[in-house]
Amino acid sequence: MKGVDHLAHERNKTEFDVDAMKIVWAGSRHAFELSDRMARLVASDPAFQKDGRIRLGRKELFKNTLRKAAHAWKRILELHLTEEEAGWLRNFVDEPSFTDLHWGMFVPAIKGQGTDEQQQKWLPLAYKMQIIGSYAQTELGHGSNVQGLETTATFDPETDEFVIHSPTLTSSKWWPGGLGKVSTHAIVYARLITNGQEHGVHGFIVQLRSLDDHMPIPGITIGDIGMKFGNGAYNTMDNGVLTFDHIRIPRNQMLMRVLQVTREGKCVKSNVPRQLIYGTMVFVRQTIVADASTALARAVCIATRYSAVRRQFGSQDGGMETQVIDYKTQQSRLFPLLASAYAFRFVGEWLKWLYTDVTQRLQANDFSILPEAHACTAGLKSLTTTATADAIEECRKLCGGHGYLCASGLPELFAVYVPACTYEGDNVVLLLQVARFLMKTVSQLGSGKKPVGTTAYLGRVQDLLQCCCDVQTAEDWLKPSVVLEAFEARSARMCVARAQNLSKFENPEDGFAELSADLVEASVAHCQLIVVSKFIDKLQQDIPGKGVNRQLQNLCYIYALNLLHKYLGDFLSTGCITPKQASLANDQLRSLYSQIRPNAIALVDAFNYTDHYLGSVLGRYDGNVYPKLYEEAWKDPLNDSVVPDGYHEYIHPMLKQQLRNARL
Ligand SMILES: CCCCCCCCCCCCCCCCCCCCCC(=O)SCCNC(=O)CCNC(=O)[C@H](O)C(C)(C)COP(=O)(O)OP(=O)(O)OC[C@H]1O[C@@H](n2cnc3c(N)ncnc32)[C@H](O)[C@@H]1OP(=O)(O)O
Numbered sequence: 302m303k304g305v306d307h308l309a310h311e312r313n314k315t316e317f318d319v320d321a322m323k324i325v326w327a328g329s330r331h332a333f334e335l336s337d338r339m340a341r342l343v344a345s346d347p348a349f350q351k352d353g354r355i356r357l358g359r360k361e362l363f364k365n366t367l368r369k370a371a372h373a374w375k376r377i378l379e380l381h382l383t384e385e386e387a388g389w390l391r392n393f394v395d396e397p398s399f400t401d402l403h404w405g406m407f408v409p410a411i412k413g414q415g416t417d418e419q420q421q422k423w424l425p426l427a428y429k430m431q432i433i434g435s436y437a438q439t440e441l442g443h444g445s446n447v448q449g450l451e452t453t454a455t456f457d458p459e460t461d462e463f464v465i466h467s468p469t470l471t472s473s474k475w476w477p478g479g480l481g482k483v484s485t486h487a488i489v490y491a492r493l494i495t496n497g498q499e500h501g502v503h504g505f506i507v508q509l510r511s512l513d514d515h516m517p518i519p520g521i522t523i524g525d526i527g528m529k530f531g532n533g534a535y536n537t538m539d540n541g542v543l544t545f546d547h548i549r550i551p552r553n554q555m556l557m558r559v560l561q562v563t564r565e566g567k568c569v570k571s572n573v574p575r576q577l578i579y580g581t582m583v584f585v586r587q588t589i590v591a592d593a594s595t596a597l598a599r600a601v602c603i604a605t606r607y608s609a610v611r612r613q614f615g616s617q618d619g620g621m622e623t624q625v626i627d628y629k630t631q632q633s634r635l636f637p638l639l640a641s642a643y644a645f646r647f648v649g650e651w652l653k654w655l656y657t658d659v660t661q662r663l664q665a666n667d668f669s670i671l672p673e674a675h676a677c678t679a680g681l682k683s684l685t686t687t688a689t690a691d692a693i694e695e696c697r698k699l700c701g702g703h704g705y706l707c708a709s710g711l712p713e714l715f716a717v718y719v720p721a722c723t724y725e726g727d728n729v730v731l732l733l734q735v736a737r738f739l740m741k742t743v744s745q746l747g748s749g750k751k752p753v754g755t756t757a758y759l760g761r762v763q764d765l766l767q768c769c770c771d772v773q774t775a776e777d778w779l780k781p782s783v784v785l786e787a788f789e790a791r792s793a794r795m796c797v798a799r800a801q802n803l804s805k806f807e808n809p810e811d812g813f814a815e816l817s818a819d820l821v822e823a824s825v826a827h828c829q830l831i832v833v834s835k836f837i838d839k840l841q842q843d844i845p846g847k848g849v850n851r852q853l854q855n856l857c858y859i860y861a862l863n864l865l866h867k868y869l870g871d872f873l874s875t876g877c878i879t880p881k882q883a884s885l886a887n888d889q890l891r892s893l894y895s896q897i898r899p900n901a902i903a904l905v906d907a908f909n910y911t912d913h914y915l916g917s918v919l920g921r922y923d924g925n926v927y928p929k930l931y932e933e934a935w936k937d938p939l940n941d942s943v944v945p946d947g948y949h950e951y952i953h954p955m956l957k958q959q960l961r962n963a964r965l
């Protein structure tokens with residue numbers, strides 16, 4: 302049977318309405334139609350072709366990205382695309398570029414931290430791309446520790462200006478995307494100094510390059526920080542280095558929503574909490590969670606289709622060999638990743654809702670939900686990006702040797718994705734933020750303050766410390782309340798145990814440092830609970846389409862029970878479940894894998910990814926893997942000549958040498 306026939310045969314086995322699932326995946330019919338249209342638009346435009354990207358040298362690669370970004374902007378204007386459509390277009394062009402930072406961080410920073418007047422002045426310029434902005438926070442010496450940034454912004458009352466300066470080598474801005482070669486402006490984070498006094502780190506709008514000839518403003522040194530991990534991948538981005546030698550900017554270019562500096566250099570606090578300076582990071586972390594499901598789904602789509610095409614062993618009497626997807630080991634590695642893609646999709650949807658809600662409340666001067674929004678975005682960003690980076694690598698292994706070929710699409714996907722574990726907050730640093738939030742919540746339980754939102758379960762801590770898991774048969778693990786209670790009890794017990802250990806330290810900060818590895822584990826448990834609970838919530842919705850809800854239920858329980866299996870130590874050591882119940886969960890998991898198996902191809906088809914977007918010979922929709930892989934190999938520049946360059950210099954003399962030795 303040919304690869305093409307394999308996938309057609311697989312699709313015939315489907316037990317649910319794939320078109321309805323496509324809408325569930327996209328979030329709504331509107332989102333589906335819009336993303337589908339944009340995916341096709343990009344795939345059919347030769348200017349967005351991405352073949353051969355990995356073989357380009359840095360300069361050529363970068364110029365190619367500039368060309369694509371300019372073409373995308375031209376199409377956005379010509380077609381009068383809305384912001385939503387333009388966002389999808391950017392996604393399917395599938396090439397990180399300076400525009401991500403311009404739209405994703407520069408514009409949101411002005412919106413979130415600028416006063417009304419500042420927004421009126423700068424946003425129209427940014428929206429028309431008459432200026433291009435970057436987000437210059439991280440320095441050579443400090444990234445995680447934002448309070449430790451060294452760049453200074455000193456107010457000069459004589460001229461009514463700030464003087465931006467890099468006092469040390471380690472104060473050089475280092476990493477900001479789009480900064481190296483493109484941005485004309487940046488939001489620069491610097492220590493505010495007025496009248497000889499420091500007032501913490503704030504954002505300033507600074508022009509970096511001339512709008513006429515793109516030369517740096519005198520006093521500014523600026524360039525690219527060099528090649529990054531992998532071919533192609535994130536090297537399309539000009540991450541930059543930047544230093545300031547006493548650069549002067551007008552006073553009104555400090556973003557002043559949180560703190561105003563008067564003409565006299567006096568600092569006047571607004572009613573907005575200081576943490577709003579970190580608001581852009583909260584926004585981007587939320588988008589990163591949604592992006593995690595997209596990247597994970599791509600890897601899973603490739604690995605699932607290829608696993609159905611690939612056959613190894615098991616042939617009897619000259620019959621067909623076994624499709625590798627039928628091996629239980631392959632299923633136990635692949636299907637939890639498929640389930641995770643759906644789980645992250647739904648938690649991403651919920652997080653977007655939470656973020657919108659927070660934004661509305663902030664506009665009405667209600668800041669009460671800010672700590673919860675910070676903890677959720679930080680924790681879920683960490684959880685989903687770590688899981689996705691690991692999953693892409695697992696998908697590469699699931700594709701055997703061919704997964705290691707760039708033609709599989711997986712090496713570049715991994716290389717482009719893996720910095721998500723570091724940028725926008727190192728994943729461990731972010732989990733420590735969640736831990737602080739959880740410990741604070743537990744410490745306030747006695748004071749009568751009722752936890753709300755994602756920590757509401759901690760309000761039932763006494764029950765959760767005593768409850769016994771009510772599972773007697775494997776089927777009992779298919780009850781939402783049972784699964785939820787197990788995850789809540791595990792998280793609550795871990796939080797309380799950590800809080801008790803912390804209380805043994807005289808100095809809480811010493812305790813926090815000493816117990817930080819344990820605290821991170823509690824944060825992971827809490828974040829996994831959020832993902833499981835949002836997936837369960839999704840199942841309660843009225844989801845149309847034959848068999849769709851059934852498939853989602855199977856995926857939800859695979860996600861939860863696989864976590865239970867993987868983190869069994871937590872569940873057993875906290876006494877949430879017994880070894881017998883753990884074994885029943887595992888039995889149920891195997892049964893769920895069998896139920897998902899006939900629907901696996903349709904479940905990845907529901908992502909509605911074009912072959913252009915997937916960029917993988919192994920993941921092709923038609924399953925025609927081998928002929929295309931063979932064809933692809935011949936495109937390699939090494940095959941341009943039959944005898945390689947260097948033969949006469951190196952191979953031929955070597956062979957001659959050996960011949961001479963043999964004759965001796
Ligand atoms: C129409 C056309 C349209 C076209 C449209 C085209 C569409 C295009 C669309 C484009 C799409 C977009 C794509 C984007 C791509 C992005 C790519 C990636 C770029 C990557 C960028 C970056 O990589 S950019 C740098 C990120 N760099 C960090 O990420 C540093 C981490 N480091 C920290 O974040 C802090 O340093 C750290 C640790 C908290 C300690 O902060 P700290 O020192 O102040 O210390 P504490 O821990 O004491 O915190 C003190 C108190 O603040 C509370 N708090 C802390 N953070 C808070 C927070 N965020 N919100 C609220 N509250 C917060 C905390 O909970 C405490 O609260 P409490 O006092 O009540 O307990």
Ligand SMILES: Cc1cc2nc3c(=O)[nH]c(=O)nc-3n(C[C@H](O)[C@H](O)[C@H](O)COP(=O)(O)OP(=O)(O)OC[C@H]3O[C@@H](n4cnc5c(N)ncnc54)[C@H](O)[C@@H]3O)c2cc1C
Pocket residue numbers: 402436437438439442443444445446475476477478535540720723724725726727728729730733
């Ligand atoms: C591809 C890419 C794009 C980027 N784009 C931008 C951008 O556009 N703008 C921008 O401003 N920045 C950008 N950054 C910088 C990025 O935000 C930082 O690299 C990130 O926040 C991590 O900070 P760091 O590099 O200082 O890591 P470090 O903090 O030095 O981390 C090193 C190690 O120390 C550990 N560690 C640090 N602090 C603690 C702690 N308190 N407790 C326990 N462990 C700790 C970390 O877990 C990690 O293992 C980008 C980075 C990358 C890789």
